[in-house]
Amino acid sequence: MRYLILGGGPAGIAAAKAVRKREKDAAIVIATEESASPYLRPLLPDFISGDTDLSALADPQGEDLGPKEIEYRKGKRARKVYPGGSRVIFEDGTEEGYDFLLVATGGKPILPVPLKKPLGSILPFDSLDDARRIRDRANRPGVSVVYGPGYLAIEACRVLRKAGQDVIWLKPGQPRFGNPIAGEFEASVINEIQNRGVLLKDGTDIASVAEADGETALVCTSSGEEIRCGMVVVATERLPSTQFLEGSGVKVGTGVIVDDYLRTFIGNIYAAGDCAELVDRTSGRSRINFGWRSAIKQGQLAGENMAGGGKLFIRKQEDYLWLLFGTSLLDRSK
Numbered sequence: 001m002r003y004l005i006l007g008g009g010p011a012g013i014a015a016a017k018a019v020r021k022r023e024k025d026a027a028i029v030i031a032t033e034e035s036a037s038p039y040l041r042p043l044l045p046d047f048i049s050g051d052t053d054l055s056a057l058a059d060p061q062g063e064d065l066g067p068k069e070i071e072y073r074k075g076k077r078a079r080k081v082y083p084g085g086s087r088v089i090f091e092d093g094t095e096e097g098y099d100f101l102l103v104a105t106g107g108k109p110i111l112p113v114p115l116k117k118p119l120g121s122i123l124p125f126d127s128l129d130d131a132r133r134i135r136d137r138a139n140r141p142g143v144s145v146v147y148g149p150g151y152l153a154i155e156a157c158r159v160l161r162k163a164g165q166d167v168i169w170l171k172p173g174q175p176r177f178g179n180p181i182a183g184e185f186e187a188s189v190i191n192e193i194q195n196r197g198v199l200l201k202d203g204t205d206i207a208s209v210a211e212a213d214g215e216t217a218l219v220c221t222s223s224g225e226e227i228r229c230g231m232v233v234v235a236t237e238r239l240p241s242t243q244f245l246e247g248s249g250v251k252v253g254t255g256v257i258v259d260d261y262l263r264t265f266i267g268n269i270y271a272a273g274d275c276a277e278l279v280d281r282t283s284g285r286s287r288i289n290f291g292w293r294s295a296i297k298q299g300q301l302a303g304e305n306m307a308g309g310g311k312l313f314i315r316k317q318e319d320y321l322w323l324l325f326g327t328s329l330l331d332r333s334k
């Protein structure tokens with residue numbers, strides 16, 4: 001059998017290994033758009049603050065892919081999936097066939113219109129490349145604007161402050177995807193962040209961003225305030241990365257809709273991790289994952305099931321959502 005896995009994050013790698021455990025002679029290819037070797041995304045904030053260096057970012061899960069004969073292809077961004085012909089076309093014009101396909105493409109930060117401009121000072125907070133750029137800019141003392149409603153914005157504020165930046169947090173009232181931090185717990189974390197000197201502007205959106213000299217951005221807020229800063233870090237919610245599935249027949253809601261086996265409506269296509277949307281039949285509610293460890297759990301299960309495991313996904317919410325990696329959020333901010 002030939003297994004093609006789109007996305008080289010924790011879900012994709014865990015799935016590949018689970019397949020290998022069950023099928024010794026399967027051909028397994030992980031194709032991912034990034035140019036980096038597997039790395040620990042949750043440590044990116046500490047990389048920005050300088051608490052973690054590049055070598056400590058390597059994902060131990062990714063270390064033995066070669067010996068397990070799992071091919072890890074970098075720079076491969078899926079453009080289109082053709083379930084009829086069981087093949088995927090990539091942005092570089094190449095194509096790849098499969099018997100089973102796993103979509104494990106994670107999420108991407110939502111970019112509101114004013115932040116879609118190709119300006120050097122607007123920096124999404126998502127990948128290792130993003131973190132490198134943010135770290136470089138944070139080396140220059142000055143003001144950083146963080147834009148986002150929840151967890152990633154809190155993390156961005158924490159580490160930019162630690163790196164010596166004057167941080168202004170613009171916290172818009174945006175929808176949150178399956179992200180349960182809110183209420184009292186979130187309030188105490190935000191309190192800690194403010195105690196560290198982060199200036200919070202709650203309910204404030206960005207109306208426009210302009211750049212004068214390639215170095216400094218001028219942010220105009222929805223309330224008419226002007227802020228001059230060295231960068232705008234876009235730390236918004238991660239919306240499942242699924243555009244390449246358009247027209248494929250794979251059903252997509254907010255994420256790729258899967259059943260209790262992590263299977264889509266097309267029998268040999270599965271989805272796992274932050275891009276998957278699990279619909280709970282009893283409550284009718286659907287959930288988008290956010291969390292490193294739960295992405296691994298989902299990936300493992302999808303891998304086993306693609307290779308004939310037939311296992312039901314555990315229905316407990318905490319088993320597929322928000323199983324954090326590392327220390328608790330509140331401890332981080334202290």
Ligand SMILES: Cc1cc2nc3c(=O)[nH]c(=O)nc-3n(C[C@H](O)[C@H](O)[C@H](O)COP(=O)(O)OP(=O)(O)OC[C@H]3O[C@@H](n4cnc5c(N)ncnc54)[C@H](O)[C@@H]3O)c2cc1C
Binds near residue numbers: 042044078104
């Ligand atoms: C800055 C940051 C900090 C975080 N901190 C924590 C934390 O402390 N604890 C925690 O539990 N979680 C944390 N998370 C969330 C955690 O990283 C995710 O839940 C986890 O990485 C999801 O794993 P995944 O395999 O589903 O997707 P991802 O890790 O997102 O991997 C998906 C991969 O697919 C690639 N891809 C996307 N589209 C395509 C395409 N069309 N073709 C090919 N490849 C594609 C992406 O570039 C990416 O490399 C953090 C996330 C970020 C961004």
